[in-house]
Amino acid sequence: MDxxxxxxxxxxxxxxxxxxxALPLEDAEAVWRDWQVILxxxxxxRADEAAAPRP
Amino acid sequence: MTDKVEAAIARLPEAAANGWLARAIEPVNPGTVTGPLAGLPWFSKDLFAVRGMTTVAASKALADDPPAERDSFAVARLRGAGGVLIGSTNMDSLAYGFVSRTELYGTARNPRDPSRLCGGSSGGSAAVVAAGIVPFALGTDTSGSIRVPAALCGVIGVKPSLGRLSKSGVQTLSPSLDHVGFFADTLDRARQVYDVLDAADPDDADQRQFAESDPAAPCKVGLLGGHFSNAMEPAVAEAIGEAARAFGAETIEAPLSTRARAAAYTIVAAEAARTHAERLRTRRHLFDTAIRDRLTAALLIPDAWIEEARAVGTAYSAEFDALFERFDMLVAPTVPCLAPPAEDALAMLPGTNIPLRAALGLYTQPISLLGLPVITVPLATSAGLPTGIQLIGPMGSEARLFAAAARLIEGCRIAADAAGTR
Incomplete structure (x- = not known):
């Protein structure tokens, strides 16, 4: 998956x-903090992909 | 003009000063209305279309949109039942957030303690009910936007089954997870408002019909633990424990809950960004700064992730189907903490590195992914501020949830203290 x-x-x-x-770094960091759930x-x-059996 | 309407209108300046009010609305003459809600004043959330007014959604980006040609279905139902609409309430801009702090209308302060937030996104609606200005108010709930402020302000919040109440005329945030619901001062009032809103709308293709549940049937209760006890403040845990004991609840776990919460969060972010993509391109400078940046970043979320998140929802739904084989109703805390300080929107959930702005939906977002009906009942805590407990049932089980809420208020001191005496 991409x-x-x-x-x-x-x-x-x-x-x-x-x-x-163009976001100031401080604003990008605020978004980043909110994004922790998405991450x-x-x-x-990623863990599921790594654990999936390989062909 | 009834005394109740006059008294509520007299408090509009107080509602504005506390950040609860979006806009006042010229009321109809209460002497001309009839119906089960005749002469009762109420507020709508600034997200519902009201005939002749622009649906602003607490955002300057929508303020120049044309006025609505007709009332949203929910507003029309409540007006048709004799309710007297006197204003719309502050909320998170575009209904995206949990703090009800907007550049247009300011910060909605908690009526229980004005130094604290009342939660969001339907924060103004919870506050005007908690302050005793009106007996009920409309809200919406996508990730917890009724349940979270209901708990933080100490009122009853009702989020019916996904698709049960019409969304016609409501500004969209996340098309697949938006719900219409409301706040009420008493359980009897909540039932009354629910009965008015629960009606078929031929204009809402997403509306669903459900078989009625039996309110008198035995009700075996499970208390959701695991994810639903993470990062919980002691005063909240104490209150939830007392309420769960009143139900005789057995503690259980739904192992996919943390992933379901992340999936719901991802879907809402991606769908909200897509909903407002065109406005972000053409009216970017008019968005509230924090919302604008988060929505812009969420445009980067790939479509494949949304599909993956929906697949998590399917698996999580199967987990709940199995739980509902063993239990008739599940309960869980509504929020992990008491109302946070109003001045620190970037504060972290106590004991964690999770921003409060994102964390207030910790326990509501997993349930949002399933679309299950929830009534949140307020509970008094030893810390003096209220919290709430979510009563969660299978799809279409609203009648059973109302009956269970009544039993809790009758049989549990801290529920009676918070919800039974107004």
Whole structure:
């Protein structure tokens, strides 16, 4: 599965900048804190993929 | 003008000063209305269409939209039953959040302690009921937006089964998880309002019909532990324990709950971002800053994740189906903590590194993913501030939940103290 989400607040800020949205780092860090729940979901999916039997 | 309507209107300045009010609405003459709610004043949330007014959703980004041509279904039902609408209430901007702090209307302060938040997103609606200004108020609940402020303000909150009450004329946040519901000062009032709102709407294709549950049937109760006891403040744990004992509840676990919570959070973030994507492009400067940044970032969530999150919902639903083979009703705390301080929106949940803004839905979001009906009943705590307990049933079991709530209020001192005497 494609999981293109950034791994750090700085990377999130860079991705948004690429999309034409310039966020101060402090604001990106605030979003990042809220995102911790979403990141647990991503990590669980990654764990499932890693545990899945390989063909 | 009835005394009740006059008294409520006289308190509009207080509602505005405390951040509860979005906009006052010119009332009809109460002498001209009839019905089961005749002459009772009430507030709507600033998310429901009211004829002749723009549905602002506490956001400047919507403030220039055209006025609604007709009332939302829920507003029309309550007006048709004789209720006198006197205003709309403050909320989290676009209903996305748990703090009811907006650039348009300010911070909604908790009537139990004005130095604290009343929760959100339907915070103003919970507050005007808790303050005794009106006996009931409309709200919506996507991730816990009725249940969380009901618990923090100490009022009854009703989130019926997903699809039970019409969403026609309600500004969308997350199309697959938005619910219409309400707050009430007493359980009898809640039942009365529910009976008015529970009606078929031919314009709502998402509305569902359910077989009625038997309120008199025996009710074996399970207390959800595990995820639903994580990061819980001692005063909340103490109150939940007392209420669970009153039900004779057996503690159980639903192992997928933490993942279900993350899945619900992901779906709401992704759907909310997609709902407002066009406005984010064209009216970006008008969004509340915190909401704007979170929604913009959520546009990065891939579609495949939404599907994966829905698959978690399917598995979690099977887990609950098995629990409902053993129990007729499940109970869980509504919130992990008491009402947090109003001045520190970035504060962490005590003892954790989870921001309160995101954490207040810790115990409501897993249930949101399932769409199950919930009544949250207020409980008094030893700390002086209220909390709440979620009564959760299978789809369509609202009648049974109302009966269980009545038994709790009759049989549990801290529920009677919080909900039985108003």
């Amino acid at each position: 999981m293109p989400l950034p791994d750090t607040a700085e990377a999130l800020r860079a991705r948004l900048t690429e999309q034409g949205v 647990t979901f991503r990590d669980a999916m």
